[in-house]
Amino acid sequence: MTDTLIKTAAAQPVDTTNRKAELLSKQVKHIDITSFDARPIVDAMADMSFTSRDLGRATKIYNDMLADKDCTVCLVIAGSTSAGGCMDLYAELIRNNMVDVVVATGATIVDMDFFEGLGHKHYQALEIPDDDTLRSLYIDRIYDTYIDEEALQNVDHTIFEIAETLEAKPYSSRAFIREMGKYLVEHGKKDNSLVKLAYEHDVPIFCPAFVDSSAGFGLVKHQVDRAKAGQPYMVLDAIADFRELTQIKIEAGTTGLLMIGGGVPKNFIQDTVVCAEILGHDDVAVHKYAVQITVADVRDGACSSSTLQEAASWGKVNTGIEQMVFAEAGSVMPLLASDAYHRGHWKDRAKRGWAKLFA
Template sequence: MNAPVQSNKKAELLATTVEHVDITSFDARPIIDSMRKMSFSSRDTARAADIFNMALEDETCSPWLILAGSTSAGGCMHVYRDMVQFNMIDAVVATGASIVDMDFFEALGYKHYQAAGPVDDNILRDNYIDRIYDTYIDEEELQDCDNAIYEIANRLEPRGYSSREFIWEMGKWLSEGNAKKPGSLIQTAYEKGVPIFCPAFVDSSAGFGLVKHQKERAKAGKPYMMIDAVADFRELTDIKIAAGTTALFMVGGGVPKNFAQDTVVCAEILGEDAEMHKYAVQITVADVRDGACSSSTLQEAASWGKVSTTYEQMVYAEATTVVPLIGSDAYHRDSWKKREPRQWAKLFGK
């Protein structure tokens, strides 16, 4: 790969960092209480907050965080970390980009940047800057992320690993003094015993590091480690069976959403009794008219036996505008303080 153009232009483009919102620094309860008396997306947001709080108050319930899209890069990274830190979440299912390109990337000490305004994407390419809507990432720094994944893979026994198992190793590596930024989602989940699954793990910066690991090991005639996607499905289904009552707090849709919902069906096929996810919230801007799985409503999921329609709410809103409100509301209502941590990582000897 050719070296990037080094100029003042790159420094100018990467001048303003994204600052992640802190749900503990403000109390959203009055806003949610007011929204409950309104209509449209405001009332939907309030009901979603109510359902999430019901799940936290339900002593039998295990809430899961389902993440797709780029809200972590956009400023919600610490919201998700704090949900785990404050015992609101027992398991995470996410895209590889949310976990690796965003959270792990910042744990290495790097930042995401705000775009000052419209710019020619060819200029961004000349300066090795990647764009996510109005957010920038330094490609050179992202390649360091690839290399860190490569290093972690090289130190593991050559065998199959679920994404949950490999991400646990990433958390362990960070906790050993390799984190430049403390309190990442990965490291916090590792320390709290909260498993993270990325069912499409290699569709991220991790993929490049793992391909490099396999290519070099194969060329040297040595065995290599690999990601076992079937183990992902089996392990999350094991958690669903053990959990009983579950709640899904979903940001976006796609593979993470369907993967988490399908555990109910998988358990049934295995001959296990697993109830539908009792509580479910989905925050999305997707349309349902094309029949896409990622944009299917929670009511539609009920026809598949995945989600109960008693306590479910679709919120059609851009997630960075409502996730901090729901997170802050839940934090300040204190139900998380009474929850028993499930620490599902213990199911796998972690």
């Protein structure tokens, strides 16, 4: 009897279309920092202790960056906060001249922002079945957030199409991402895209590990197809990334870092000081301001192997104006960004337009 029941159950067709639609039914809503004023709560938190006090000081440092007319502000993003609801937050920083340079992971720029720029969405997981079931439905999971794999493959193919239009030569990730921004201006379906707004406002975006994202699949296909046809193909030049970002550091002088997470983007932006010195610019200043929001524990080296204080020993940051905030960034960045937006120091900032440096 048991075997009969098992065989009968196994023979029942599974309605995967409805099941997938059911799991992808609630879109992630990205927070709008302009819709609420976080200044009172941040001021109150600054008079508390522990992480609340740290956030208050970090927010003050970011406001000081914006108020410093000589300061170039670098936004550094690692992790999945864009997929989790901070995507429009980062876009607003670009839109309102609160950020001059972006250094991020490929996933942040391609799999999350460019993905939504093409009209796709992220979804809240209303339940989390086993991941084998998600795989059978072509649903990718980031913690409690879902992505439609079939939509993500559209990103792969779009990256391939962009690569196919370019001259066969080396490109920095900045140069290629600018082409992505241009594509969104012409074909995109979302105005509030970081990649699109960065293109329009001449804010350069660097991804030092760019192919560690959906871009990698599209670019590999581009190279393989061209190689099979005996034709030249475009390539990404990681050295150009480092050279260009270092050039910005040399030209900018005073710089401030607003870092979400750590990893390669954090080390990449900090190393520009050392690289400038190696190029003979002994007078290059360390990053004057630095804020890092992370949950990584420094005891096992997980915090990109260093706190901001430790980074000072390498000649990268100023120990006097830095703050670590040990918190999940999605829970504190809306407060920090809303506070800075409503204090309004950005209204008097000159636009840097660093992307024009490479025109």
